[in-house]
Amino acid sequence: MISTSSHATATIPLSNASYPDRIAFMVELAERLHLYGTTAQRLEGALLSVADRLRVECEPWVSPTALIMSFSDPQQLPGHSDITRVIRLPPGDTDLQRLVETDRIAEAVIAGEMGLAAAFEALSELDTPPSRWAQALQVMAFGLVAAAVGGLLRLPWLDIAVAGFNGVLIGVLTLLGASRPRLREASDALLAMVATLVVVLVATFVAPLNQNTVIIASLIVLLPGLSLTNAMNELTSQHLVSGTARAAGALSTVLKLTLGTVIALYMAHLVGLEPAVRALRPQPPWVEWPALAAASLAFAVLFRAHVRDYPLVMISAATGYLISRYGGLAWGSPVGIFLAALVLTVAGNGYARWFDRPGALVRVPGIILLLPGSVSLRGMMDLVQRQDVGVGQDALMAVVNILLAVIAGLLFGNLLLPTRRNL
Secondary structure, three states: OOOOOOOOHHHOHHHOOHHHHHHHHHHHHHHHHHHHOHHHHHHHHHHHHHHHHOOOEEEEEEEEOOEEEEOOOOOOOOOOOOOEEEEOOOOOOOOHHHHHHHHHHHHHHOOOOOOOOHHHHHHHHHHOOOOHHHHHHHHHHHHHHHHHHHHHHOOHHHHHHHHHHHHHHHHHHHHHOOOOHOOOOOOOHHHHHHHHHHHHHHHHHHOOOOOOHHHHHHOOOOHHHHHHHHHHHHHOOOOHHHHHHHHHHHHHHHHHHHHHHHHHHHHHHHHOOOOOOOOOOOOOOOHHHHEEEEEHHHHHHHHOHHHHHHHHHHHHHHHHHHHHHHHHHHHHHHHHHHHHHHHHHHHHHHHHHHOOOHHHHHHHHHHHHOHHHHHHHHHHHHHHHHHHHHHHHHHHHHHHHHHHHHHHHHHHHHOOOOOOOOO
């Protein structure tokens, strides 16, 4: 990171700054866009666009855990100014507020409205740790989205309450585990184990539950549906290494969640617990509406959107669900999912084009309730519990159908209304 106390430097447009300073800005920008959940093709497109406007030749290579950026100055002889940066990064996580602010700062700098020192200072302010209130809000959102998914599935009230309790518990444990790197690799399995044990205890000593469905609702925030979709999107964009790595990461998450769930069920069996399992969806249709509102609000919090963007994020999430739901009832589930992804992609591109803000504010929340994370986990759980390969094949085909529908919607949406922005 570059800092300077010179007022003159702070007001010089970045396009007129020195070659090392322009490179430093591009590296900082790339790191932040990666950490805030930008996919490989969009990140590379954004970097190439910025490099062109800053008169720097850049060849970026992006993966979920690393960035390689080669720079050269077109005003110098070939080979005299070549610089390569190799950056190791953790996988990114969706942070809409910081993504929007990073985009705003970059646009202001490139337009000459913000100088180099001011830009780095503004970017540094984004690293302010969340307040206790923000952390508490995130924990509550974990519980709210788990309970809301239970409502969308029209589970009994006890099932919804158990899913919500597990969601809050997972949120608390995730917050506490953030400062313990040793737990990071096993965190998904441990969280799944804890949630499953709670479900087993309630089903054994309180009342019967829709066991697997409640477990899946409890773990909904941990499911890698968005990662799977991004992986397929990257593969179709010919970003083969990044797409393959992201798909492998998503698969490993599903395996760890399945492992934690199965271990908890096996432990319960060893100690003689016999949970009562039932298949019951007794809620009237109206329950889905408050559940959808609650889920939309929870995702606005979990995606860390700014409060002023909550209405937009909530409308996008609800719109995607409603299109897929009623389109699926009319023409089949894959068609409903395709239409939802298509409409939300067009809406996101239009929002980015006409409001000059990242279309991710519309696109990401809009497709979140369409994604196949819950289907993949249910398939793995059924496969392990029943030891039936046929069950696993059916679940795999369900995941593939959902992914194909979502990716088709994204592709044709971009064709129908191309975006002028990469974010």
